[in-house]
Amino acid sequence: MMKLLKCLSILSTLVMVFVLVGGSLVTKTGSGMGCGANWPFCYGTWSMEMFIELSHRLVSSAAGIIVLLLSVISWIKLGHVRETKFLAFISIFFLLAQGLIGAAAVLWSQSDFVLALHFGISLISFAAVLLLTLLIFEVDHKFDADSLIISSPFRKQFLWLAIYILVVVYSGALLRHIDSSLACPSWPVCDASQPLSFDYHLGQWVNMGHRLLAGIAFIWTWVLFFRIRRQYRNSRVMYQGWSIATSFITIQVILGGLVIFTKVNLIIALFHALFITLFFGLLCYYLLLSYRSRRK
Numbered sequence: 001m002m003k004l005l006k007c008l009s010i011l012s013t014l015v016m017v018f019v020l021v022g023g024s025l026v027t028k029t030g031s032g033m034g035c036g037a038n039w040p041f042c043y044g045t046w047s048m049e050m051f052i053e054l055s056h057r058l059v060s061s062a063a064g065i066i067v068l069l070l071s072v073i074s075w076i077k078l079g080h081v082r083e084t085k086f087l088a089f090i091s092i093f094f095l096l097a098q099g100l101i102g103a104a105a106v107l108w109s110q111s112d113f114v115l116a117l118h119f120g121i122s123l124i125s126f127a128a129v130l131l132l133t134l135l136i137f138e139v140d141h142k143f144d145a146d147s148l149i150i151s152s153p154f155r156k157q158f159l160w161l162a163i164y165i166l167v168v169v170y171s172g173a174l175l176r177h178i179d180s181s182l183a184c185p186s187w188p189v190c191d192a193s194q195p196l197s198f199d200y201h202l203g204q205w206v207n208m209g210h211r212l213l214a215g216i217a218f219i220w221t222w223v224l225f226f227r228i229r230r231q232y233r234n235s236r237v238m239y240q241g242w243s244i245a246t247s248f249i250t251i252q253v254i255l256g257g258l259v260i261f262t263k264v265n266l267i268i269a270l271f272h273a274l275f276i277t278l279f280f281g282l283l284c285y286y287l288l289l290s291y292r293s294r295r296k
Contacts, residue, residue: 001073001077002077002136004073005070005073005074005077005078005136006136006137008066008069008070008073009070009074009129009133009136010133011066012063012070012091012129012133013126013129013130013133015059015062015063015066015067016063016067016095016122016125016129016130017126017274017277018059018063019056019059019060019063019095019098019122019126020119020122020123020273020274020277021270021273021274021277022052022055022059022060023056023098023118023119023122024119024269024270024273025052025056025266025270026052026053027119027173027176027177028176028181028264028266028269028270029048029049029052029266031048031050031052031053031056032053032105033049033053033106034047034049034050034051034053034054035050035053035054035057035106037106039057039103039106040057040103042054042057060098060099063095064092064095067091067092067095067125067129068092070091070129070132071088071091071092071132072088074087074088074132078135078136081135083131083288083291084132084135087128087131087132087135088128088132090124090125090128091128091132092125093125094121094124094125094128095122095125097121097125098118098121098122098125101115101118101121105118113174115177116170116173116174116176116177117170117173118173119169119170119172119173119273120166120169120170120173123166123169123276123280126280127281127284128284130281130284130285131284131285134285134288148235148237148238148289148293149293150238150286150289150290151231151293154227154228154231154290155293155294157224158283158286158287158290159287159290161217161220161221161224161283162280162283162284162287164213164216164217164220165217165276165280165283166280168210168213168217168276169276171209171213172210172214172276174206174210175207178202178203178206179203180202180203180206180207181207181259181260181264182260182263182264183201183203183204183206183207184204184207184211184260185260187211187256187257187260188211188257189208190204190207190208211256214253214256215253217249218249218250218252218253221246222246224242225242225243225246228242237289241282241286242286244282245279245282245283245286248275248276248278248279249275249279251275252272252275252276255268255271255272255275
């Protein structure tokens with residue numbers, strides 16, 4: 001049973017990554033209505049947009065089945081582990097929620113501000129699946145995280161940073177949904193000749209707002225890195241793990257600039273979505289460790 005559970009957990013994590021990246025692909029290529037105003041079935045003229053939207057629906061459906069199996073078996077087999085039942089519920093609940101929002105977007109017209117929630121909800125489901133996978137593989141035991149005590153200031157920092165990242169993700173998703181990724185042709189400021197202009201239209205304001213939020217997240221992560229290096233240098237989980245998280249957010253910012261310089265190259269834009277997904281998933285692991293430290 002444990003071997004099956006491990007296979008399911010790996011498969012679920014990979015499929016959830018495809019769901020997130022596939023959702024970004026749908027948005028970036030404008031394929032949301034590739035199947036017409038039909039859900040769950042797909043009707044319409046065969047086109048690349050239809051292929052992308054249909055593929056995303058099939059992958060999301062497969063993810064729903066696999067994550068449901070993972071949740072049920074985890075609940076039965078690892079229910080004695082305190083966090084398992086909560087993570088199992090969260091993973092399937094938010095996956096269903098993102099599916100319903102996607103269906104509502106097709107069947108009934110939704111505002112861009114509502115559609116921008118789609119990626120963040122999927123992100124929470126991915127994080128829950130990833131944490132389940134780490135529990136199943138007993139990562140805590142392998143990296144000596146069982147005895148780790150995270151001080152209260154760091155626990156609060158991880159919590160607020162996780163909430164803040166969801167805001168950053170929402171602003172980035174909103175940017176794509178209002179089709180304003182190139183509203184600002186230069187980077188990091190919107191207009192290099194007038195960096196402090198207040199004559200921006202909505203797309204430019206959202207663009208600059210997202211860049212500002214992402215810049216703060218980048219600085220916040222690096223400040224935490226230096227503090228962790230000073231206080232937890234001998235802890236593999238804290239120091240080495242957060243070093244990986246810092247590299248993820250750094251690559252994420254670099255890719256954000258490359259998205260502008262390459263005029264929204266599709267591959268770079270998808271990697272941009274991938275690295276914030278990896279960063280948020282790792283950050284949520286620190287939330288789990290913080291919760292355990294608080295109990296101790």
